[in-house]
Amino acid sequence: MNGHALQSRIFRLFQKELRETIRDRRTVMTLLIMPLLLYPLLSMALNRFLLTSNVGVSQVFYVGVGSEEEGNMLSNALDNVGSIPPKSILDASSGEFAQFDLRLTEEIDPVDALRENKIDVAVSVDLIPYGQSQVPEFTITAYRGDGASEAARRILVERLQWLRSATAQQVAQQASESYVPPAEVVVKDCGDVQSMPLLATIVPLVLVLMTITGAVYPAIDLTAGERERGTMEALMASPVPRFYVLFAKYVAVVIVALLTAMVNLFAMFTTLWASGLLRLLTGEDVFPWLAVLQILGLLVLFSGFFSAVLLSLTSFAKSFKEAQSYLIPVMLLALAPAMLSLMPGVKLSGPLAIAPLISIVILARDILAGTFDPVGALAAVLSTCAYAVAALAIASRLFGNDAVMRTSDQSIGSLLQRPKKSTLVPSAQSSALLLALLVPIYFVASNGLMRFLAAAQDQMTMSTQFWLNGLTLVLTFGLVPLIAAYLGRNEYRTTYRWKRPAVASVFGAVLIGLGAWALAHEAFVFAEAMGIGGLSESRVTQTLQTLEAWKQVPTWLLLLTFALAPAVIEELCFRGFLFSSLSTVLTPGRVIVVTAVLFGVFHVLTGNALLIERFVPTTLLGLILGWIAYRTGSVIPGMVMHFVHNALLNLVGRYHDSISFFGSELDDQAHLPAAWLAGTMGIALVGVAMVWFSTRDRSHV
Amino acid sequence: MLSVHSLVKTFSVDGSELRAVDDLSFDVPCKEVYGLLGPNGAGKTTTLRMILGLLDADAGYAEVDGIQTAEDPIAVKSRLGFVSASDGVYPWLSVREMLLYFADLYAVDPHVAAERAEHLSKMMGIEKLLERRAGSLSTGQRQRVTLVRGLIHDPPVMLLDEPTRGLDVVGVQTIFEYIEHLRDAGKSVVVCTHRLDEAERLCDRFGLLHHGRLQNEGSMDELREQTHREHLVDMFVDLMKTEAA
Structure with missing residues (x-):
């Protein structure tokens, strides 16, 4: 079947799934009815809560009084200039203060009116003797536990106290000219304007939860529902690769989740806008189209991720009931860390940046607040993508697995069991799982290493730091694929493409390694000219300092940890495991490109910084390494080239002051002189030719 | 056409091993309706599922038009039609x-x-x-x-699993007509059923399955000769008795 026919076939499979879901009334319920009802109700509750917890903002409280006389006495007091808070107090609450609207509670007692929630606070006035005259005594009653009511009483009490102290001050000043106030107060602000963090967190949290709600029903219906309806066996008996069916279902669930997300997003923002709460969120009354679109983008990502997670669970279930019982703990598990995002001061860095779900909530919060950190954002987006791919891979492994064995004793634990038969290479799903594990593990490991090194720099020799660096590499790109190959019972030789290459191809690889740095350099300069990366002056200085510091380390250790270890470990991972496993589903050209891009991405995400400038040269290097790996059918020549390349760069870095390359030191902004370029390219091309000719009759293997 | 060669399938039930299908072989040429008969639990459905590739065989294989299920499941599945009473x-x-x-x-x-x-x-x-x-x-x-x-x-090969289960007289008659149509269209048909009376009317050849083993195989006349019994029901009763003895 050609590509076009295949695509339209998968599209028709997807159409069926979407049709089936959308026609189901239960989907429509969660999709449309829920948000339309929920947000107006939620906004009423939020309105009360947020406004009362935000006293100082100009706001009207209703004060109930029993008679006109009492009302007059209260308004006289409040109209008195003395009751207005002093400037320092006004400044501290942005110049605004609460307004009181006096209401006569007609036939009933003000306190009863308060009980019936008709007013915020009740006031009664008695005239009591004070020396020779009479003064009004205000009795102010608030409803216990009602934030608004208690706030109204507090402000009212304060206003009357200001009046008392203003009058006292006046009398004191008149009585004695030597009156000096005990203190004067001035208020000032510093720092940036902070928007309301609570609402900024609640909004994405609610959206994420609603998206989950939208996805749950279709996910169960399209997977466990197949079994319950008795259509699973016929489906599995059909000659369509399981992944196609699952993928069609996945897209349908994502679409429904996304529709739910969109309806919720717009319903929520419209409600916020209409109820005036938007000002608390963004500081303006204008509908925040850009933020809404950015959050929609995040919700696309989140739908993609969570739908895959849901499918991987529901694919395992044999009935609706079983699926629900799997999902409830997962939803609770998802909810608990999401609550963490409500805590102020939680930042998108470290493990939180790669924590599923919560990273998206925090990122959305930061987008709403207008402050987000690109490193954390990229880590959050990449890790979420990786989790989605992994969950989908798990789902396709589980979906329809025991379509016919309703009484099977399989459990989730069977996922971790090693298969009985060994296979030559890992499946594409294994690659997906490997990547999903590698992204967070690598992020945490390199992040942790950077922090540790920064903290313990003084107590540690440079050599120890080098060893630690090498160890991190072995534990991540070395150990994780190895465990995956062990668990999948894959033959190590074929998985890692460990094969004796033609001798000439190894020599060719050495030559390419000797020449490739020039290409990488040119790619770097080109990328900088295109605006992708480039080094600031401070970074250049920093790099030079680092190179100086590295001189304490013996050359053999430098070569071992920065040339040999990466060459062996990274090649085994990228041109070994990933290459062989992706080759089961992709054409060689695509395998080369995909592994090269992954290679590039992993080099960008290093520790706590984004080294964007590394992307283009590293990906280019990945393409060359991929081509060598494809031509030779072996991982070894690539290792040789990788080693020569890294060794050369590190040696040049070490001896850059004793060998003058092209006039200036480490001048990364300049193109190479034509002669240098021609020379290195020539060497590399001879290498390419050697690889090519030595593998002519084996390239189809 | 469909051939089944020495299929074996073992399940573990409560820790002990149960041979659901035991060295089962049969062929169904074109234009033939083959009745795979047996009481509940004889291994009929398991056999169909192995042919379809829904279950992996422990040993042996099934092939359709010379293609083995395990070797090219997609090609085999596209040549098989499958209808079960439990279909939704x-x-x-x-x-x-x-x-x-x-x-x-x-x-x-x-x-x-x-x-x-x-x-x-x-x-x-x-x-x-x-x-x-x-x-x-x-x-x-x-x-x-x-x-x-x-x-x-x-599909050139049709597998029917208990097609008459839960149907009334009209429904059963529909199945009969359907199978007639399949035979006329030149298909190889396997019908699994425990309704022996119906099978007798429907099928050209029979395989009597008991505890996963093929006990007798042949046309109605051949079976009569082998078992000295007139009807399938009596033949099965004898099988059960042998087991009891």
Whole structure:
């Protein structure tokens, strides 16, 4: 079947799934009815809560009084200039203060009116003797536990106290000219304007939860529902690769989740806008189209991720009931860390940046607040993508697995069991799982290493730091694929493409390694000219300092940890495991490109910084390494080239002051002189030719 | 045509091993209806599932037109039609949508599929139901839809698992006509059933399965000669007795 026919076939499979879901009334319920009802109700509750917890903002409280006389006495007091808070107090609450609207509670007692929630606070006035005259005594009653009511009483009490102290001050000043106030107060602000963090967190949290709600029903219906309806066996008996069916279902669930997300997003923002709460969120009354679109983008990502997670669970279930019982703990598990995002001061860095779900909530919060950190954002987006791919891979492994064995004793634990038969290479799903594990593990490991090194720099020799660096590499790109190959019972030789290459191809690889740095350099300069990366002056200085510091380390250790270890470990991972496993589903050209891009991405995400400038040269290097790996059918020549390349760069870095390359030191902004370029390219091309000719009759293997 | 060679399948039940299918071999040439008969638990359905590739065989293999299930499951599945009494429908799809969906699963060209859906629906008398929502069909109507669904890709080999279970007289008659049609169309047909009286009327040859083993095989006349019994029911009663003894 050609590509076009295949695509339209998968599209028709997807159409069926979407049709089936959308026609189901239960989907429509969660999709449309829920948000339309929920947000107006939620906004009423939020309105009360947020406004009362935000006293100082100009706001009207209703004060109930029993008679006109009492009302007059209260308004006289409040109209008195003395009751207005002093400037320092006004400044501290942005110049605004609460307004009181006096209401006569007609036939009933003000306190009863308060009980019936008709007013915020009740006031009664008695005239009591004070020396020779009479003064009004205000009795102010608030409803216990009602934030608004208690706030109204507090402000009212304060206003009357200001009046008392203003009058006292006046009398004191008149009585004695030597009156000096005990203190004067001035208020000032510093720092940036902070928007309301609570609402900024609640909004994405609610959206994420609603998206989950939208996805749950279709996910169960399209997977466990197949079994319950008795259509699973016929489906599995059909000659369509399981992944196609699952993928069609996945897209349908994502679409429904996304529709739910969109309806919720717009319903929520419209409600916020209409109820005036938007000002608390963004500081303006204008509908925040850009933020809404950015959050929609995040919700696309989140739908993609969570739908895959849901499918991987529901694919395992044999009935609706079983699926629900799997999902409830997962939803609770998802909810608990999401609550963490409500805590102020939680930042998108470290493990939180790669924590599923919560990273998206925090990122959305930061987008709403207008402050987000690109490193954390990229880590959050990449890790979420990786989790989605992994969950989908798990789902396709589980979906329809025991379509016919309703009484099977399989459990989730069977996922971790090693298969009985060994296979030559890992499946594409294994690659997906490997990547999903590698992204967070690598992020945490390199992040942790950077922090540790920064903290313990003084107590540690440079050599120890080098060893630690090498160890991190072995534990991540070395150990994780190895465990995956062990668990999948894959033959190590074929998985890692460990094969004796033609001798000439190894020599060719050495030559390419000797020449490739020039290409990488040119790619770097080109990328900088295109605006992708480039080094600031401070970074250049920093790099030079680092190179100086590295001189304490013996050359053999430098070569071992920065040339040999990466060459062996990274090649085994990228041109070994990933290459062989992706080759089961992709054409060689695509395998080369995909592994090269992954290679590039992993080099960008290093520790706590984004080294964007590394992307283009590293990906280019990945393409060359991929081509060598494809031509030779072996991982070894690539290792040789990788080693020569890294060794050369590190040696040049070490001896850059004793060998003058092209006039200036480490001048990364300049193109190479034509002669240098021609020379290195020539060497590399001879290498390419050697690889090519030595593998002519084996390239189809 | 379909051939089954020394199929073996063992399940572990409560820690002990149960041989559901034990060294089972048979052939079904074109234009033949083969009755795979046996009491509940004899291994009939397990056999069909191994042929379909839904279960992996522990030993032995099945092949369709010379292709083994384990070697090229996609090619084998596209040559097999499968209808089971427990088949369900997609309640929110119309009958036509459901038929075309299965045609897509079997990679049938959409135009061919549309024509075939019309033609088969007329043959099975469900042409008026094509636009109806499948969830609103009666049991008998559903069964006809399922039968049409099994033929939408015009497979050379048809597997029917307990096709008459839960059906009334009219429903059973429909199945009989359907199987007649399959035989006329030159297909190899395997019918699994424990309804021996029906099988006697339907099938050309029989395999009597008991505890996963093929006890007797042949046409009705051959079986009579082998067992000295007139009817399938008596032959099975004898089998059970041997076991009891």
